[in-house]
Amino acid sequence: MIKSVKHSMPVNIVVANGLEAKALVKMLELERNHASAEFVEYSNPSKLRLLVSGIGKEAVAAAVTYLGEQQVSDDGEIRAWLNIGIAGHRDAPLGSAWLGNKITDQSSGASAYPPQLIEGFEVGSVVTVDEPENSYPLDSAYEMEASAFYAEATKYSTAELVQIFKVISDNLENPISGIDIRSVPSLIAAQAPQLLILIERMSAIAQQHNSNQRLPSYFSEVCSEIHLTVNQKLQFRRLCQRYKASGLEEELGRADLKASDARALIQQLAERIDRISEA
Amino acid sequence: MFSTIYIEEEVLEIQRVRNLLDRFSQVPQVICDRYGEVFNRKSQNFRLQKMAPALILAKKYGNKVLAAPSGYGYNDSKSYYFSHMLNCVYDCRYCFLQGMYSSANYVLFVNYEDFEKSITEEIEKNNGGGVYYSGYDCDSLALEPVSNFCSHFLPVFRRYPDAELEIRTKSTQVRCLLDIEVVSNCVIAMSFTTSEAAVQWEQKVPSIEKRLEALHKLQLAGWKVAIRFEPLILGAEGLAPYEALFAKIFSKLDGQKLHSVSSGLFRMPVDFHKRIVKLYPDEELFARPTQTTDGMIALKSTEENSHLIAIEKLLLNYVSSEQYYRCG
Numbered sequence: 001m002i003k004s005v006k007h008s009m010p011v012n013i014v015v016a017n018g019l020e021a022k023a024l025v026k027m028l029e030l031e032r033n034h035a036s037a038e039f040v041e042y043s044n045p046s047k048l049r050l051l052v053s054g055i056g057k058e059a060v061a062a063a064v065t066y067l068g069e070q071q072v073s074d075d076g077e078i079r080a081w082l083n084i085g086i087a088g089h090r091d092a093p094l095g096s097a098w099l100g101n102k103i104t105d106q107s108s109g110a111s112a113y114p115p116q117l118i119e120g121f122e123v124g125s126v127v128t129v130d131e132p133e134n135s136y137p138l139d140s141a142y143e144m145e146a147s148a149f150y151a152e153a154t155k156y157s158t159a160e161l162v163q164i165f166k167v168i169s170d171n172l173e174n175p176i177s178g179i180d181i182r183s184v185p186s187l188i189a190a191q192a193p194q195l196l197i198l199i200e201r202m203s204a205i206a207q208q209h210n211s212n213q214r215l216p217s218y219f220s221e222v223c224s225e226i227h228l229t230v231n232q233k234l235q236f237r238r239l240c241q242r243y244k245a246s247g248l249e250e251e252l253g254r255a256d257l258k259a260s261d262a263r264a265l266i267q268q269l270a271e272r273i274d275r276i277s278e279a
Numbered sequence: 280m281f282s283t284i285y286i287e288e289e290v291l292e293i294q295r296v297r298n299l300l301d302r303f304s305q306v307p308q309v310i311c312d313r314y315g316e317v318f319n320r321k322s323q324n325f326r327l328q329k330m331a332p333a334l335i336l337a338k339k340y341g342n343k344v345l346a347a348p349s350g351y352g353y354n355d356s357k358s359y360y361f362s363h364m365l366n367c368v369y370d371c372r373y374c375f376l377q378g379m380y381s382s383a384n385y386v387l388f389v390n391y392e393d394f395e396k397s398i399t400e401e402i403e404k405n406n407g408g409g410v411y412y413s414g415y416d417c418d419s420l421a422l423e424p425v426s427n428f429c430s431h432f433l434p435v436f437r438r439y440p441d442a443e444l445e446i447r448t449k450s451t452q453v454r455c456l457l458d459i460e461v462v463s464n465c466v467i468a469m470s471f472t473t474s475e476a477a478v479q480w481e482q483k484v485p486s487i488e489k490r491l492e493a494l495h496k497l498q499l500a501g502w503k504v505a506i507r508f509e510p511l512i513l514g515a516e517g518l519a520p521y522e523a524l525f526a527k528i529f530s531k532l533d534g535q536k537l538h539s540v541s542s543g544l545f546r547m548p549v550d551f552h553k554r555i556v557k558l559y560p561d562e563e564l565f566a567r568p569t570q571t572t573d574g575m576i577a578l579k580s581t582e583e584n585s586h587l588i589a590i591e592k593l594l595l596n597y598v599s600s601e602q603y604y605r606c607g
Contacts, residue, residue, distance in 0.1 A: 101283060101307060101309050102309050102310075102311075111311065111312075111316060112316075113285065113309065113311065113316060113317045115282075115323065115327075115328055115331075115333070115382075115384075116282045116283050116307070116331065116333070117282065117327060117328070117330050117331045118331075119282065119331070123283075123307045125309070154322040155322075157322075158322055158323065158324040158327060159320065159322045159323050159324070160323070160324055160327040160328060161327075205327065205330075209324075209326075209327065212326075212559070212560070212561050213560060213561075238556075238560075241556075241560040241561070241566070242566035243566075244560075244561065245560065245561050245562055245563050245565065245566035246563055246566045247563070273566070273568075274568040274579070277566065277567050277568050278568055278579065278580065278581070
């Protein structure tokens with residue numbers, strides 16, 4: 001379904017169980033990736049990743065940490081994070097779905113508020129519980145991972161790019177005890193049009209952010225050739241940004257700027273851009 | 280207009296809030312305990328939030344009227360500022376708010392009566408006087424149709440004719456002023472940069488022409504009007520953009536009738552600048568050489584002072600030296 005997408009999609013999706021993953025694997029044309037012994041993992045050539053965490057807050061936090069630590073990069077690039085899963089609500093129809101705009105951890109009482117940049121989606125609150133909830137006291141989607149997912153994923157990305165999407169699988173008329181788990185993939189699959197738009201938009205925002213932050217290739221070339229201390233690397237990074245922002249990226253590659261010593265290189269670069277900018 | 284409206288539970292039943300929620304009933308509304316749960320959290324990104332800002336309705340606790348920073352203002356009277364709102368609907372690349380907050384959402388403090396009480400207490404402490412600035416952490420007029428700020432606070436200042444209120448703005452929302460009798464101790468201070476700077480760094484701001492038209496109407500109606508040339512950012516074009524800007528402004532407005540005119544160079548605290556650079560590493564303005572003095576960062580220019588003097592000389596062709604001050 002997402003075959004036409006050729007560009008990079010820096011998006012991580014985390015689901016609690018394999019049945020939730022099943023529909024997404026088909027929808028997003030993902031393939032099993034056997035890199036992890038701990039988690040079931042899928043990916044596609046567009047950098048989209050899907051991880052099956054297991055049920056509950058601890059499991060999802062571990063899954064996010066696993067993925068986030070793998071993806072930490074020097075270049076400041078970030079990825080969008082999306083938790084997709086089923087939830088219960090007292091009277092919302094089965095199959096209805098929304099983005100969480102308030103995520104409350106029932107055990108601590110703390111709430112988080114994912115910023116809502118993407119229009120056109122139903123929104124609502126989500127309550128994360130430690131045990132399955134049968135009475136649904138509030139007008140919220142009850143589930144078991146969102147609060148931990150949000151808390152953990154915002155350590156690796158900006159809050160605007162961490163979102164929770166819940167599909168209602170049970171309510172007072174159709175209690176959790178009576179759920180036919182075989183229906184879970186179809187509940188998720190029915191949200192394909194919405195989910196594809198959501199993933200595309202989150203990906204587009206992440207890509208735009210990464211493009212704004214992207215350093216000239218000269219930065220990594222020099223870093224691989226000469227040793228820079230942490231402080232020198234920061235100075236050098238900022239100088240590369242200044243050249244790029246000033247439209248002087250080509251100046252970076254000039255032959256007379258190929259000093260072998262980091263300190264001398266930084267000094268040359270700084271003097272040159274200050275001279276040009278002040279002129 | 281807003282992606283979401285967050286409402287502190289404590290203000291939910293205030294009539295001002297009920298009216299807003301009824302008016303924006305199509306916007307998702309989320310109840311929170313305190314606005315700090317939503318606003319200015321770590322892991323938030325001002326630049327991204329500017330894509331779809333939310334409105335937060337909150338109650339302001341603590342000091343509501345603060346002493347104005349030194350060098351901020353046009354006379355020696357005691358001066359103060361108050362912020363009924365945090366953040367601005369415009370998106371100016373040079374603005375310090377980008378470095379002050381990690382969130383671009385608008386916080387509207389709806390307990391106007393508490394602000395009113397603090398303001399009147401301060402006025403009375405100053406024997407009915409003092410200068411009060413609004414628009415330091417926001418644009419006071421830009422969200423007037425939502426906030427009704429003027430409707431509430433102008434009558435307060437009308438009661439204290441020796442106290443002065445300055446409303447700093449880039450907005451053309453002056454209908455609320457034109458529809459009422461002039462408040463003689465209220466100054467509408469409009470900020471301008473050159474056309475070139477406006478195109479390059481001011482997003483969503485009304486054009487210079489529209490702002491001038493709004494000021495012209497106010498001046499004709501008898502309102503006190505002031506001009507703020509801030510921030511002055513000198514480019515390769517030198518003084519020519521300022522010559523053009525001054526000519527445009529003073530062909531439309533009566534310079535002699537202006538309450539005051541001021542200028543101020545691009546300056547901000549170093550920490551704010553650092554945060555802004557992280558948000559906008561691709562922005563040419565922040566790639567320019569800088570210099571730091573007493574924790575404040577400014578653009579480095581050997582000719583800054585001579586340029587500033589030249590700009591002031593140009594300006595004094597249109598206004599008197601008594602009307603002009605340099606904002607520190």
